[in-house]
Amino acid sequence: MEVVSTFSLVACDSQTGDLGIAVASKFLAVGWVVPWARAGVGAVATQSYANPAFGPKGLALMEAGAGPEDILSVFARTDPELAKRQFGLVLNSGESLSYTGPACHPWAGGRWGEGYAAQGNLLAGPEVVEALEQTFLQRTDLPFPERLVEALRQAEQAGGDRRGRQSAALLVVGQGKGYGGMERWIDLRVDDHPEPVEELARLLRMHRLLFGQGEEPRSLAAAEIAWLQSVLQREGYYTGEATGRWDEATEQALRALLGVENLEERYRGGAALDETTLDYLKEKFA
Secondary structure, rough: OOOOOOEEEEEEEEOOOEEEEEEEOOOOOOOOOOEEEOOOOOEEEEEEEOOHHHHHHHHHHHHHHHHHHHHHHHHHHOOOHHHHHHEEEEOOOOEEEHHHHHHHOOOEEEEEEEOOEEEOEOHHHHHHHHHHHHHHHHOOOOOHHOOOOOHHHHHHHHHOOOOOOOOEEEEEEEOOOOOHHOOOOEEEOOOOOOOOHHHHHHHHHHHHHOOOOOOOEEEEHHHHHHHHHHHHOOOOOOOOOOOOOOHHHHHHHHHHHHHHHHHHHHHHHHHHHOOOHHHHHHHHHO
């Protein structure tokens, strides 16, 4: 079995109840193995010589009312190779635990507290896990998903996986927050990349653009309408002139363009757009 040497942060957002896991490793497609979460229940990261059963089993035990020590006891009774395992878990209540078996490759260890568990193995040193912990505790100015990714970034700057970089992943669940009402809100994976954490941050920004609710739209100035009309004309959606006056043909053309760009959910109609959408169009079609 190949060792899933990695560093991860499992956490619960005390404000919203959302649960998430951020993970990075010198391992192909780490998001395929490590993160498990269920809205309203908890989250688990299983790594080192990872036992994938710890994910669904841990969540089932949480749902049945087990606490962190109870779950550790079950894992110890049912897994004869527990000494090689590492895992972190957080319950929806905020209870947490990080476990590092004595046979995990050094440096290996974890830190945990109310609402979080940070752990890693084959790391540059304990400062990697400390960076995960301190970033999560201190960067409360960031939204929960961005705080998890920022914790990975700081852990990587502290030394990260001592073998190098390859993959990263972010999983966040929340009741009804995902596409079509799913609980899986954010599920982003960078499977093989020279800068996986930075790529994960880019994907999170894209997710916010495509699936975010958007800011309040503002009315477009005549010059902005004229610019949009020229873009729509150039892209083949609009056959009128770039007059700077809003009309039904302009609106239908804009709806068609936004549909192609997967931005239709951000548009409420009329001569108004939120700044993020407008900035995206300016950058792409400048």
